[in-house]
Amino acid sequence: xxTPWEYRYAHRASKMGSSVIRELLKLTxxxxxxSFAGGLPAPAVFPIEKFREACNTVLETQxxxxxxxxxxxxxxxxxxxxARHTARYGIEVSADNIMLTSGSQQALDFIGRLFxxxxxxxxxxxxxxxxxxxAWNAYGAQYISVxxxxxxxxxxxxxxxxxxxxxxxxxxxxFQNPSGVTLTLERRKKLIELADKYGxxxxxxxxxxxxxxxxxxxxxxVKLDSDFRGPNGGHYSGNVIYMSTFSKLLAPGLRxxxxxxxPEVIRRLVMTKQAADLHTSTLSQFxxxxxxxxxxxxxxxxxxxxxxxxxxxVMLEVMDEVWPREVHWTRPEGxxxxxxxxxxxxxxxxxxxxxxxxxxxxxPGAAFHPTGGGHNTMRIxxxxxxxxxxxxxxxxxxxxxxxxVVRESKQKFMYx
Amino acid sequence: xxTPWEYRYAHRASKMGSSVIRELLKLTxxxxxxSFAGGLPAPAVFPIEKFREACNTVLETQxxxxxxxxxxxxxxxxxxxxARHTARYGIEVSADNIMLTSGSQQALDFIGRLFxxxxxxxxxxxxxxxxxxxAWNAYGAQYISVxxxxxxxxxxxxxxxxxxxxxxxxxxxxFQNPSGVTLTLERRKKLIELADKYGxxxxxxxxxxxxxxxxxxxxxxVKLDSDFRGPNGGHYSGNVIYMSTFSKLLAPGLRxxxxxxxPEVIRRLVMTKQAADLHTSTLSQFxxxxxxxxxxxxxxxxxxxxxxxxxxxVMLEVMDEVWPREVHWTRPEGxxxxxxxxxxxxxxxxxxxxxxxxxxxxxPGAAFHPTGGGHNTMRIxxxxxxxxxxxxxxxxxxxxxxxxVVRESKQKFMYx
Numbered sequence: 001x002x003t004p005w006e007y008r009y010a011h012r013a014s015k016m017g018s019s020v021i022r023e024l025l026k027l028t029x030x031x032x033x034x035s036f037a038g039g040l041p042a043p044a045v046f047p048i049e050k051f052r053e054a055c056n057t058v059l060e061t062q063x064x065x066x067x068x069x070x071x072x073x074x075x076x077x078x079x080x081x082x083a084r085h086t087a088r089y090g091i092e093v094s095a096d097n098i099m100l101t102s103g104s105q106q107a108l109d110f111i112g113r114l115f116x117x118x119x120x121x122x123x124x125x126x127x128x129x130x131x132x133x134x135a136w137n138a139y140g141a142q143y144i145s146v147x148x149x150x151x152x153x154x155x156x157x158x159x160x161x162x163x164x165x166x167x168x169x170x171x172x173x174x175f176q177n178p179s180g181v182t183l184t185l186e187r188r189k190k191l192i193e194l195a196d197k198y199g200x201x202x203x204x205x206x207x208x209x210x211x212x213x214x215x216x217x218x219x220x221x222v223k224l225d226s227d228f229r230g231p232n233g234g235h236y237s238g239n240v241i242y243m244s245t246f247s248k249l250l251a252p253g254l255r256x257x258x259x260x261x262x263p264e265v266i267r268r269l270v271m272t273k274q275a276a277d278l279h280t281s282t283l284s285q286f287x288x289x290x291x292x293x294x295x296x297x298x299x300x301x302x303x304x305x306x307x308x309x310x311x312x313x314v315m316l317e318v319m320d321e322v323w324p325r326e327v328h329w330t331r332p333e334g335x336x337x338x339x340x341x342x343x344x345x346x347x348x349x350x351x352x353x354x355x356x357x358x359x360x361x362x363x364p365g366a367a368f369h370p371t372g373g374g375h376n377t378m379r380i381x382x383x384x385x386x387x388x389x390x391x392x393x394x395x396x397x398x399x400x401x402x403x404x405v406v407r408e409s410k411q412k413f414m415y416x
Numbered sequence: 417x418x419t420p421w422e423y424r425y426a427h428r429a430s431k432m433g434s435s436v437i438r439e440l441l442k443l444t445x446x447x448x449x450x451s452f453a454g455g456l457p458a459p460a461v462f463p464i465e466k467f468r469e470a471c472n473t474v475l476e477t478q479x480x481x482x483x484x485x486x487x488x489x490x491x492x493x494x495x496x497x498x499a500r501h502t503a504r505y506g507i508e509v510s511a512d513n514i515m516l517t518s519g520s521q522q523a524l525d526f527i528g529r530l531f532x533x534x535x536x537x538x539x540x541x542x543x544x545x546x547x548x549x550x551a552w553n554a555y556g557a558q559y560i561s562v563x564x565x566x567x568x569x570x571x572x573x574x575x576x577x578x579x580x581x582x583x584x585x586x587x588x589x590x591f592q593n594p595s596g597v598t599l600t601l602e603r604r605k606k607l608i609e610l611a612d613k614y615g616x617x618x619x620x621x622x623x624x625x626x627x628x629x630x631x632x633x634x635x636x637x638v639k640l641d642s643d644f645r646g647p648n649g650g651h652y653s654g655n656v657i658y659m660s661t662f663s664k665l666l667a668p669g670l671r672x673x674x675x676x677x678x679p680e681v682i683r684r685l686v687m688t689k690q691a692a693d694l695h696t697s698t699l700s701q702f703x704x705x706x707x708x709x710x711x712x713x714x715x716x717x718x719x720x721x722x723x724x725x726x727x728x729x730v731m732l733e734v735m736d737e738v739w740p741r742e743v744h745w746t747r748p749e750g751x752x753x754x755x756x757x758x759x760x761x762x763x764x765x766x767x768x769x770x771x772x773x774x775x776x777x778x779x780p781g782a783a784f785h786p787t788g789g790g791h792n793t794m795r796i797x798x799x800x801x802x803x804x805x806x807x808x809x810x811x812x813x814x815x816x817x818x819x820x821v822v823r824e825s826k827q828k829f830m831y832x
Contacts, residue, residue, distance in 0.1 A: 003617055003655045005680055008583065010533045010555070016687045043480035051483065055471035064459035067467065067667035102518055102671075106693040113554070117426045134691045138529070139426070167424065201419055239419045251483035253698030255518075265421055271432045275550045277522040281697050282669030 015137045021130060021363055034393030035361045036380040039177065039336060042311075044386075045304045046251050047291065054290035058283070066286040072274045073266070074100030074258075075285040081293065082258050089219065091226045094235040096263045099270060102280045104207060104257040107243045108135040110272045111168075111203060114265075116141050121166040125153045127339075127368030127377065129177050129205065132170055141167075143370040150330060152176065152183030155190045162198040168241075169200055173221055175208045175335025178368050178379035182333055185218050192225050195239055204242045210249060210301050212334035213309035222260060237262040246288055248336070249297055249304070254284045308336065314387045315380070315394055322398030324405045329380075336383035339365070342376040342401075345408055349375070354404070360396045431553045437546060437779055443772065450809035451777040455593065455752060456800040458727075461720045462667050463707065470706035474699070482702040488690045489682070490516030490674070491701040497709065498674050505635065507642045510651040512679045515686060518696045520623060520673040523659045524551040526688045527584075527619060530681075532557050537582040541569045543755075543784030543793065545593050545621065548586055557583075559786040566746060568592065568599030571606045578614040584657075585616055589637055591624045591751025594784050594795035598749055601634050608641050611655055620658045626665060626717050628750035629725035638676060653678040662704055664752070665713055665720070670700045724752065730803045731796070731810055738814030740821045745796075752799035755781070758792040758817075761824055765791070770820070776812045 024037055058066050073079065079095040086093045101107045108131060116122070118140030124132070126145035133143070144161045147154045153171060162169075171191070173183040183191070195202050204221040219227075222242040229238050245257035259269060273279070312332065319329060328341045340362075342348060348364035355361060365377025382390060440453055474482050489495065495511040502509045517523040524547060532538070534556030540548070542561035549559070560577045563570045569587060578585075587607070589599040599607070611618050620637040635643075638658040645654045661673035675685060689695065728748065735745060744757045756778075758764060764780035771777060781793025798806060 001612065001615065002653070003615065003678070005617075005678065005684075008531055008617060009684065010529070010531055010536075012533075013530055013684060013688075016684075016691060040485055043484055046480060046483045048475055048479035048483065051479070052472060052475040055475065056468060059464055059468040059471065063464035063467070064462060067462045067464065067669040068459055069456055069668045102693045102697070105691075109692045113426070114429055115424055115426050120426075131691075131694075138688075138691055196417065199417065199419065201421075201424060237418070247485075251699075252485045253483040255693065255695070255697045262419075262421065268421075268425065268429060268432075272429075272554075275432060275521075275547075275554055276525045276692075277518045277671065278547075279671070281518070281671045281700050283667075283703075284697050284699065287699075 012138050012140065015140065017134075017137070021367070024361075024363060033356065033359045033361055034385060034389055034396070036382070036385065036393060037361045037363045038384055039381055040384045041248055041252060041336075042307055042383055042386075045307050047296075047300055050291050050296065051251070051287065054287045058286045058290050062286060066283050068282060070279045070282040070285065072270050072279045074098070074280060075282065075289060078285050078289040079258075081289065086260060089223050091223050092232055092234060092236055093260060097236050097260050097266060099259050099266050099273065100280050100285060101257045101259060101273070102255040102277065103247060103252070104205065104243050104245045105131050105135065107257055107259045108132050108205075110269050110276070111241065112136040112139040112141065114268055114272055115167050121164055123158070123161045123166045123169040123200075124370060125171060125176065126371065127178050127365055127374055128170065128370065129172055130367055132205070133370050145369065145371040148176075148179060148181060150181055152181050152187055153191070155187045155194065158191065158194055162194060162200055166200055168203050169195055170203045170205065171221065172205045174206055174218070175211065175332050175337075177207070177335070178337055178363070178365065179339040180330040180332030180335055180337050181339070182218065188218065188221055188224050192221065192228050192239070196228070202240045204240050206242060206244045207248055208335040209244060211305060211308060211336070213305055213312060215333040235263060236260065241265060249301060250288060250291060254288055256280065256284050256288050308383050311382045311385070311387055311390055312338070314390050315382045318391055318394040318398065322395050324398070324402045326405045327401055336381055338380050338382065340378040340380060342378070343405065343408060344376055346376050346404060348378045351378070351400070351404060355397060355400055358396050358400055360393045362397070428554050428556065431556065433550075433553070437783070440777075440779060443777070449772065449775045449777050450801060450805055450812070452796045452798070452801065452809060453777045453779045454800055455797055457664055457668060458723055458799055458802075460802075461723050463712075463716055466707050466712065467667070467703065470703045474702045474706050478702060482699050484698060486695045486698040486701065488686050488695045490514070490696060491698065491705060494701050494705040495674075497705065502676060505639050507639050508648055508650060508652055509676060513652050513676050513682060515675050515682050515689065516696050516701060517673045517675060517689070518671040518693065519663060519668070520621065520659050520661045521547050521551065523673055523675045524548050524621075526685050526692070527657065528552040528555040528557065530684055530688055531583050537580055539574070539577045539582045539585040539616075540786060541587060541592065542787065543594050543781055543790055544586065544786065545588055546783055548621070549786050561785065561787040564592070564595060564597060566597055568597050568603055569607070571603040571610065574607065574610055578610060578616055582616055584619050585611055586619045586621065587637065588621045590622055590634070591627065591748050591753075593623070593751070594753055594779070594781065595755040596746040596748030596751055596753050597755070598634065604634065604637055604640050608637065608644050608655070612644070618656045620656050622658060622660045623664055624751040625660060627721060627724060627752070629721055629728060631749040651679060652676065657681060662708075665717060666704060666707060670704055672696065672700050672704050724799050727798045727801070727803055727806055728754070730806050731798045734807055734810040734814065738811050740814070740818045742821045743817055752797055754796050754798065756794040756796060758794070759821065759824060760792055762792050762820060764794045767794070767816070767820060770816060771813060774812050774816055776809045778813070
């Protein structure tokens with residue numbers, strides 16, 4: 001007889017849906033659609049030749065090690081390089097503070113697995129990163145949303161959330177996905193104080209920290225927490241679990257990211273990873289180290305910044321010219337996304353249908369709001385399409401929006 | 417104040433221990449210890465030059481795609497290649513039956529996540545693969561052990577276990593890790609019939625199927641299940657979830673394995689992977705495809721077989737010569753491990769301490785028995801050490817065992 005698989009799945013499987021975005025991307029992947037829906041780096045900034053050289057060097061000089069099983073915590077020279085890089089920002093950190101993961105998504109999954117009991121509350125920004133929700137839904141998380149404005153999470157509204165007793169606070173302080181906004185220094189400090197007051201850990205997700213195109217660098221939350229606590233004899237043991245990735249600096253196809261946390265948390269994450277996939281690809285780690293060593297990243301990131309800054313500028317220029325005044329949008333100082341807010345009566349999912357008829361796509365924002373709302377918001381990516389494509393696509397979207405705004409105001413008039 | 421992390425962890429964290437073996441490996445990794453404790457392929461069989469060429473070709477011709485984000489189910493040409501390879505064994509299978517994972521450990525983890533509710537029973541062989549226990553402990557699995565003998569699981573004893581209502585049956589039919597034994601054709605058929613009778617799915621873990629050194633190939637459980645059910649219009653939709661890996665055929669450092677399952681299970685596994693790590697390294701997948709295509713694996717596996725056959729033969733030869741008759745061991749027809757059974761009164765963990773004094777190591781077998789027992793058993797790896805090292809190490813172990821057997825029989829005499 002046939003196996004009734006549907007009834008064999010664990011309870012948690014009912015919480016595991018497919019990502020709205022990844023499903024949407026399939027629709028928008030028709031070659032004639034201009035898509036601002038994805039979150040892909042521009043292939044133009046991949047240092048392909050450097051990768052080719054690195055593969056050759058690694059396989060010629062360390063072939064047997066690069067193809068063999070490796071340690072769960074990750075390739076030590078790479079962890080030490082990350083420690084040195086991090087220490088440069090004034091954080092007391094050692095290789096014992098660092099674990100490598102197969103992309104930041106895996107770090108999010110492990111954090112969920114290690115911390116979240118079914119029904120536990122997690123504080124998130126509203127809107128927040130969809131991948132984190134997807135990772136933690138499977139563990140039965142519930143969410144408390146704290147509102148964001150153009151300066152990031154409205155930290156004054158955080159204290160009420162903390163009194164609910166959440167497991168942790170999840171925050172993307174730099175050029176947030178999806179909103180593009182950056183948390184101010186003042187709010188960062190206040191966030192750390194509040195988290196400390198209530199004893200609630202902070203999860204800092206920082207994929208885009210290096211991708212700032214204008215304005216001043218703001219110290220990371222883990223750095224400010226490290227300052228807040230003072231010296232600790234060589235390693236960090238504060239209240240923040242920090243993560244970043246090579247996906248935006250080198251190439252996402254490597255699946256290589258890292259977590260910085262107190263050593264006792266790293267030890268637990270290592271046990272989690274051991275049971276989950278033993279370790280991240282040794283070849284990826286050796287090659288990434290070979291590419292990144294000797295200061296290459298410091299140079300390479302300048303190319304990435306120049307490329308994305310131009311694309312962001314073109315996008316904002318077209319929006320300023322063509323988009324109707326009734327629509328509002330963020331002006332990100334870095335990262336890969338900006339965020340549009342339509343008039344309250346409009347629905348971004350409905351707008352997407354019409355946009356697809358004109359062969360242009362974005363992500364409607366509702367899915368980024370785990371506790372509801374955001375039907376009139378949209379995420380727009382500027383890192384992947386080239387400037388001409390951005391100009392064409394954003395003009396199409398702007399003209400559509402003008403028509404929709406006129407129609408919407410007429411309707412309003414009719415019902416007034 | 418300090419964050420009391422220990423009290424923040426989820427309940428499941430208490431079930432996540434570090435692998436006994438990986439902890440043990442740290443002890444045995446002193447350079448002067450001859451270790452039969454690991455489960456590593458011999459670096460001598462890594463096709464390093466082929467990898468180097470493949471990296472060059474991939475980066476020269478498909479660089480932007482190989483470094484970009486990829487699909488969750490895996491690189492389609494690679495999935496199609498695996499489907500063709502599988503179909504050659506007479507299984508009706510398509511790319512929709514296949515998902516790529518970051519090593520088989522990840523497939524084990526996903527199967528646990530997708531199927532196991534806390535307290536669910538899982539049927540395993542005794543002894544069984546430690547990595548599976550480690551993956552499923554975190555999800556709160558309980559185990560029902562079914563005894564194995566030199567022909568694999570004693571399937572006649574399975575029916576009683578099935579009447580308990582387990583979630584699935586986990587089996588390694590070929591050259592099992594840790595025991596080295598192979599399930600007979602007759603028992604495979606009986607296993608499929610019993611699983612079908614009670615509607616309990618089978619998880620077939622087959623990392624070593626291609627590594628047979630003598631005797632005849634026995635069809636995989638998924639193939640026999642496919643026959644049992646008859647034609648199904650192009651894809652497999654039976655009662656088995658099968659997994660295998662490139663770790664033993666190409667290189668474990670790639671972290672590349674695959675699952676074969678009914679399409680509806682694959683869809684669920686894809687959702688699971690999306691939340692867990694988005695996808696497996698695109699670069700690893702492109703490079704593995706480039707290395708494997710054009711029939712390279714069919715040739716390369718002959719080198720692996722010849723290398724490991726020699727090592728197994730040397731090991732058995734020394735054991736026959738030097739080891740005391742009171743100790744019994746399996747004579748695997750393939751794979752990477754053999755299994756020793758000491759006299760009932762002896763303890764393999766105690767023996768290991770004495771073995772380490774003589775600079776030789778193995779894995780005591782108790783950990784492979786999730787429901788207890790096996791204190792007098794040991795797993796011995798023959799794929800990693802070269803023949804001379806095997807001769808030296810197994811002689812040392814044999815001489816130690818002779819002394820221990822004499823001591824044990826004297827003690828017995830004293831207490832008689």
